[in-house]
Amino acid sequence: MTLDITQIDFAKGNGLIPAVVQDADTLQVLTLAYMDEAALRETLDSGQATFFSRSRGGRWRKGETSGDFLNVVSVTPDCDGDAVVVKVRPVGNACHLNRISCFGEDDAPGLGRIGRLERTIHVRAQADPNDSWTARLIAQGPKRAAQKVGEEGVETALAGAAGDNAELASEAADLIYHLLVLLHARDMVFQDVLDVLARRAEPAEDQG
Numbered sequence: 001m002t003l004d005i006t007q008i009d010f011a012k013g014n015g016l017i018p019a020v021v022q023d024a025d026t027l028q029v030l031t032l033a034y035m036d037e038a039a040l041r042e043t044l045d046s047g048q049a050t051f052f053s054r055s056r057g058g059r060w061r062k063g064e065t066s067g068d069f070l071n072v073v074s075v076t077p078d079c080d081g082d083a084v085v086v087k088v089r090p091v092g093n094a095c096h097l098n099r100i101s102c103f104g105e106d107d108a109p110g111l112g113r114i115g116r117l118e119r120t121i122h123v124r125a126q127a128d129p130n131d132s133w134t135a136r137l138i139a140q141g142p143k144r145a146a147q148k149v150g151e152e153g154v155e156t157a158l159a160g161a162a163g164d165n166a167e168l169a170s171e172a173a174d175l176i177y178h179l180l181v182l183l184h185a186r187d188m189v190f191q192d193v194l195d196v197l198a199r200r201a202e203p204a205e206d207q208g
Helices: 037-046 112-124 133-139 142-162 165-185 190-206
Strands: 017-023 029-035 050-053 058-061 070-077 084-090
Touching: 029 037, 029 050, 029 084, 037 050, 037 058, 037 070, 112 133, 112 165, 112 190, 133 142, 133 165, 142 165, 165 190
Parallel strands: 017 084
Antiparallel strands: 017 029, 050 058, 070 084
16 A cells, blocks of 8 residues: 555644544445554554554554454545545454444445445355355356346346336345356456446536
């Protein structure tokens, strides 16, 4: 990770800057903490989120006592250089109350559920195929996963044409799950799909 620390304005906050910690996959806000220059440098050097604890009056690396580390993906300053967003992949819970997030009890709300499901698929892919349907499907290769996407697509279409809303939602969930498995089998992630959608949206924006 690279970040020009000289561009960060620690003076404005009497030596501290707020650090908004966000799950890199689900985009859920996990916690708000503070960093001094030393904590930010240690975060960049170690790859694990390190903060300045105002209550303890010193350095604090999340996970040193609990084991719930925050592995850093990126650190991005705001436009004024007096705050940062720290995107992480958490190991365990971010909140000391043993919750995913310090902000409420929801786990990956909204579209963040896609990121959470991708993480679950990644874990299950390492399991014994005899014990996990996901691992077994991935072990059979992309063609088998693609076949399942086709099957679930037909079932979703049929539910959309003749089923009730509950059936359509259930079949659509199966379709999305198997699509994510297929993407994993091809060493892709859902962000690859979102990137295509973003590029397709650009001409429409230009046209007003």
